[in-house]
Amino acid sequence: MMLSSDHAATVRATIPAVAAHGAEITGEFYDAMFAAHPELLHLFNRGNQANGEQRRALAGAVAAFAQHLVSEESAAPFQQMLSRIAHKHASLGIRPEQYTVVGRHLLEAVAKVLGDAVTPEVHAAWSEVYWLFATLLIAEEARLYQDAGCSAGAAYRTWRVVDRVDEAEDVVSLVLEPADGGKVPAHRPGQYVSVAVTLPDGLRQPRQYTLSRAAGNGVLQITVRRVRAEDASPAGAVSTFLHEAVRPGDELEMSAPFGDVVMEDDGDPLVLISAGIGITPAAAMIDHVAAGRPGRRVLAVHADRSVRTHALRAQIAEAGARIPGFRQITWYEDLDGAGNDADADVRPGRVDVAALPLPPKARVFMCGPIPFMRAVRRGLIEAGVSEERVHYEVFGPDLWNGAA
Ligand SMILES: Cc1cc2nc3c(=O)[nH]c(=O)nc-3n(C[C@H](O)[C@H](O)[C@H](O)COP(=O)(O)OP(=O)(O)OC[C@H]3O[C@@H](n4cnc5c(N)ncnc54)[C@H](O)[C@@H]3O)c2cc1C
Ligand code: HEM
Structure with missing residues (x-):
């Protein structure tokens, strides 16, 4: 995937300006697009509009893609971002023709915010960036719809x-x-x-x-x-x-089900680290191991406010009992009421990564608030876990993108 050479120099020169005004551009973009297409308000998450997370996610993605196009760096982080967006879009039933609407309003917003700096040349270069990105997403989403057995927009x-x-x-x-x-x-x-x-x-x-x-x-x-x-x-x-x-x-x-943060059936030991409602992917994974490959080793680590807020505890205990190599360690901020089960390994306060009995060659899946996952990831890397074995899910727009 390459920009035409005359556009590459223009994009390289204007990335700093576009990145510096990213949230302003995407803010302008959403306002104008919703004014022209009020029906799209039913598609976008109103909470993420109000708290500004979606505009930051979109701005971050476009800037990262432009950077990827004009630099020699590895494509891996970009592929991960592309896949995440495509899965999210497919779950929402995004259709190819909607890219025309988004593209028009996004490029108009760039022109409005950057003013005279957007010469015809700059406009043409960023239009190419947008459509290269759109083409990749449309293709990936078409593949996802096909795999899910549904037509585009009919998820x-x-x-x-x-x-x-x-x-x-x-x-x-x-x-x-x-x-x-x-x-x-x-x-x-x-x-x-x-x-x-x-x-x-x-x-x-x-x-x-x-x-x-x-x-x-x-x-x-x-x-x-x-x-x-x-x-x-x-x-x-x-x-x-x-x-x-x-x-x-x-x-x-x-x-239909979508999402690319998924467990493979490869038999590697699993380490599942969750906080609060982030326990839901771990619960599915433990259930899956219990049903199909109970010989797999699983370490389930969970942080919660207290036993009263700890969801899916009974389901996980039942599935874990069918996995001989299952071990669970739970940290509660408030231990009140947690002392009833003599077998449970329950500890006070916050997850201490250094104290985890991490098996070698483990696959790690994390899910919880971004600051929690950031701290856990740092601890895992200090403990010698390699970065590409640490996977994470964010329960909102991904404003982290895996970076430390
Ligand atoms: C891949 C993925 C998987 C998920 N899995 C689960 C799961 O298994 N279980 C689960 O419970 N959730 C899950 N979520 C989260 C879920 O999708 C919702 O985000 C969550 O339920 C909150 O939605 P809501 O409509 O109740 O809140 P929203 O109305 O969307 O509000 C979200 C936040 O924005 C704030 N907000 C809203 N409006 C404003 C405003 N005007 N001003 C300031 N702040 C505002 C709210 O106070 C709140 O803190 C997942 C999310 C993703 C992306
Ligand atoms: C090249 C074009 C596009 C890019 C780069 C892009 C980028 C993104 C990104 C980064 C996210 C957040 C993903 C995450 O959860 O981490 C997202 C979500 C979303 N996108 Fe797109 N998108 C594009 C086109 C479109 C189109 C054409 C539509 C349909 C009108 C659309 C609708 C949505 C919706 C509804 C969400 C979820 C919003 C939310 O949860 O607040 N996108 N997109």
Whole structure:
């Protein structure tokens, strides 16, 4: 993938200006695009618009792609970013023709924010950057839709809630089966679905939820933490709706499973490190090992506020009991009430990576808030784990991109 040579020099010269104004450009872009296409408000996450995370993610991706095009550096970090975006887009049913709309508004926003600096030459060079990126994403998304057996933009089906389980304080699992009588799609441990709901104010909003059990039992399960209002942050729109309004018998729009942070069946020892609701991918992985390869060694490390907020504890204990090489270490900020189970290895405070009995050649999967994962990753690397064996999932736009 290359820029035409006359455009490469222009892009190289203007990357600093575009990167420096990235969030301003994408802010302008979203405002103009939503004004011209209000129907797209039903597609984008209103929370990520309000807290600015989506505009930073888009700006970061475009700047990283431009940098990748004009530098000699390895393509690996870019491939990882591309794959993540394509999976997210596919779960949302993004269609190729929508790239024309986004491209027009994004390039107009660059022109508006940078003003006279955007000569026809600069415009043409950045248009090429955009369309190279778009082409890669469209191709990858087409492949994902095909693998999932759905056409572009038709990722959603109607599912019926067959069970609702209180897992912990403010956490419920919803168990779903297809309402259309169709088949339950296969998924790999670590994958997620997009769930789209129509909120009381009429706005449709999609969110991603990890499938918290292994595939193969005729249903899908998601596990949702209710995001409570806190200081200046309002309560989460979709998680509150799912907690308050969804009961067995209700129907939900849900996409096919997507997501590229998945466990391979290679037999390497697994180390799963999670915090809070980040336990959902670990729960699916443990369930998958118990069902298919119980000979695999698994170290499950979890951090939570207390035993009361610790979700999927019973499911993981049941699956772990079927894996002879399963070990679990849990850290609670508040140990109150955690002393009932004599077998459990429960410790106070925060995860101490240096204290972990890390098996050699382990595959590590992390999921939790970015500062938590950053600290854990540093500890793992200090303990000699190689970087390419550490995988992570972010429960929001990826504003980390793996960097220390
Ligand atoms: C790949 C992936 C997998 C995931 N898996 C799970 C899972 O298994 N379980 C799970 O529970 N979640 C999971 N999530 C997170 C989930 O998708 C939602 O982000 C989460 O449920 C919150 O959605 P919400 O609509 O309730 O909150 P939102 O309404 O989206 O709010 C999110 C945050 O933004 C803040 N915010 C919203 N509006 C404003 C405003 N106007 N001003 C300031 N701040 C604002 C809110 O206070 C809140 O802190 C996953 C996410 C991803 C990307
Ligand atoms: C080259 C073009 C595009 C780029 C570089 C791009 C980039 C991104 C990035 C970086 C994310 C965040 C991914 C993450 O979760 O980490 C994202 C999410 C998203 N994109 Fe795109 N995108 C492009 C085109 C489009 C198009 C054409 C649409 C459809 C109109 C679209 C709709 C969305 C939506 C709805 C999300 C999720 C938003 C959220 O959760 O807040 N994108 N995109």
